[in-house]
Amino acid sequence: xxxxxxxxxxxxxxxxxxxxxxxxxxxxxLDGAGRLADRLVARGCDGIVLSGTxxxxxxxxxxxxxxxxxxxxxxxxxxxxxxxxxxTADTRHTVESALAAEKAGADGLLVVTxxxxxxxxxxxxxxxxxxxxASGLPVMLYDIPGRTGTRIEPDTLVRLAEHPRIVAxxxxxxxLLGTQKVLSRTGLAYYAGCDEEVLALYAIGAAGYVSTVAxxxxxxxxxxxxxFDAGDTxxxxxxxxxxxxxxxxxxAAGLPGTVTAKAxxxxxxLPAGPVRAPLRPADPAATAGLLAAYGQLTAxxxxxxx
Numbered sequence: 001x002x003x004x005x006x007x008x009x010x011x012x013x014x015x016x017x018x019x020x021x022x023x024x025x026x027x028x029x030l031d032g033a034g035r036l037a038d039r040l041v042a043r044g045c046d047g048i049v050l051s052g053t054x055x056x057x058x059x060x061x062x063x064x065x066x067x068x069x070x071x072x073x074x075x076x077x078x079x080x081x082x083x084x085x086x087x088t089a090d091t092r093h094t095v096e097s098a099l100a101a102e103k104a105g106a107d108g109l110l111v112v113t114x115x116x117x118x119x120x121x122x123x124x125x126x127x128x129x130x131x132x133x134a135s136g137l138p139v140m141l142y143d144i145p146g147r148t149g150t151r152i153e154p155d156t157l158v159r160l161a162e163h164p165r166i167v168a169x170x171x172x173x174x175x176l177l178g179t180q181k182v183l184s185r186t187g188l189a190y191y192a193g194c195d196e197e198v199l200a201l202y203a204i205g206a207a208g209y210v211s212t213v214a215x216x217x218x219x220x221x222x223x224x225x226x227x228f229d230a231g232d233t234x235x236x237x238x239x240x241x242x243x244x245x246x247x248x249x250x251x252a253a254g255l256p257g258t259v260t261a262k263a264x265x266x267x268x269x270l271p272a273g274p275v276r277a278p279l280r281p282a283d284p285a286a287t288a289g290l291l292a293a294y295g296q297l298t299a300x301x302x303x304x305x306x
Contacts, residue, residue, distance in 0.1 A: 008187075008189055008207065009207035009208055010081075010108070010138055010167045010168055010189055011081040011140065011168065011191075011207075012046030012047035012081050012208065013207060013209075013222075013225055014045050014047065014211075014214070014221065014222040014225065015045060015047035015048065015049055015083070015191065015208060015209060015210040015211065015214075016040045016049065016210070016211055016212075016214035016215055016218060017049045017052045017054040017055065017193075017210050017211060017212050017214070017257075018037065018049065018050055018055060018072075018215060019036070019054055019056070019261050019262055019265065020033065020050070020051065020055040020060060020068060021036060021272055021273050022272075022273035022274055022276070023273055024274065026273075028067065030067060030068070030071040031071075031271075032271030032272075033075070033271065034071050034074065034075030035075070036215075036265075036270060036271040036272075037072045037080075038075050038076060039218070039270070040214065040218050041076050041079050043218035044218045045080060045214060045222070046079075046080050047080055047083060047210075048080050048081070048082055048083070049083045049110055049170075049210050050069055050072060050083070050084050050085060051065045051069075051084055051085035051086070052110055052112075052142075053085075053112075053144075053256075053257075053258070054212045054215070054258050055068075055258075056275065056276055056279070057087075059276040059277070059279075060276075062097060062100060065085075065086075065097065065100070066104040067104075069082060069084050069101055069104035069106050070105055073104070073105035073106075081108060082105065082106050082107050082108070083106065083107065083109065083110050084101035084108070084110065085110040085142075086098045086110065086131070087111045087112030087114070087142060088114070089114045089115050090114070091114070091127050091131070094127070095130060095131055095134040098111075098131055098135045099134060099135055101135075101137070102135045102137050107138075108137050108139065108168075109135070109138070109139045109140065110140045111128060111131050111132075111139055111140070111141055111142060112148060113141075113142065113144070113145070113148040113150045113151075113152055114127060114150070115147065115149060115150075116148075118149050118150045119150065121153055121156045124150065124156060125156050125159060128160055128163075128166065129166075132163050133165075138165050138166075138167045139163075139165050139166045139167065139168070140167070140168040140169065140191065141157070141166060141168070141169050142172075142193070143157075143169055143170065143171055143173045144170075144172035144173070144193065145173060147172075151173060152169075152173075153178075154181045157169060157186070158181075158182060158185050158186055161182075161186035161187065161188050166188075167189060168188060168189040168191060169190050169191065170210050171190050171191065171192060171193050171194075171197075171201065171206070172194050174194070174197075176201075176204075179201065179204070180204055183204065183206075189206075190205070190206040190207060191207055191208055191209055192206055192209040192210070192211075193210050194251075195209070195211050195212065195250075198211070198240060199224050199236055202224070202228060203228065208225060209221055209225075212250065212251065212258075212261055213250055213261075215264075215265060216246075216250075216261060216265060216270075216294060217246070217294070217297065219304040220239070220243055220297070220304060221243070222304070223303075223304035224236050224239045224240050239303075239304070242297060242303075245293040245296055245297065246290075246294055248293075249289055250264070253286075255286060256279060258275055258279060259275055259279055259280070259281065259282050260286075260290055262274070262275055262281070263281065263282035263286065263287045263290055264287075264290050264291065267287055267291055268294075
């Protein structure tokens, strides 16, 4: 199939890959998660992704993941779509997680490519179909070969788009040509998964983004999309460029986005708490650099308003 119109946005346009708050003792902080989610929605997010990489999914238990979905659902109600990360390296475990997320109140599933085992494309497609068949929830596939070791090839995505519940892709492939190939041949909704690519992908028909930086500045990329939709492409580009120092500090300075987001949130007095091992917290120098980039971006009052 070929489509000339932009893909719909089944989970909203402005999604945050939310951190999972912990208490100082390292326990799950459900109250903090609710307060953080409420802040994100109040300041521009219409979707929240829980238990993704930024949400420390490798080190949270199945029970914690389900409890997190339920707590955030209670906090935000129907004001935002909740997408639960359920992807693992094990198809059976992923299916079980999908069913648990559905029961807990999720609106959709984020399913990452099975990591480490590096399945071939036919096995990869089978895995995703098995998960999509297991529940009644729509699925966002997560293509991030730099972390998983396996790409979801464009031709595989074209075939998977035929499944009625596989509706979206979180794109961290860094392959603009491949993304355009899939967009031109399917109705899949693409979400930029790399903050530096938000405007570039939106301009070619993506549905929106899933942002780690949005944990601390929820308004930022929403303003980019709003300016573009209003026809003010110059302002959209300006806002995207203004984000560069913070995006670089949070996502490309040697520390995982989970670590940098929690360091900034904690410094700002917002729910976050420590990271779980093997991750380690940002040191004072790194935190100071993050705060400087954040302060530079947010120094002008009202700059993200239309």
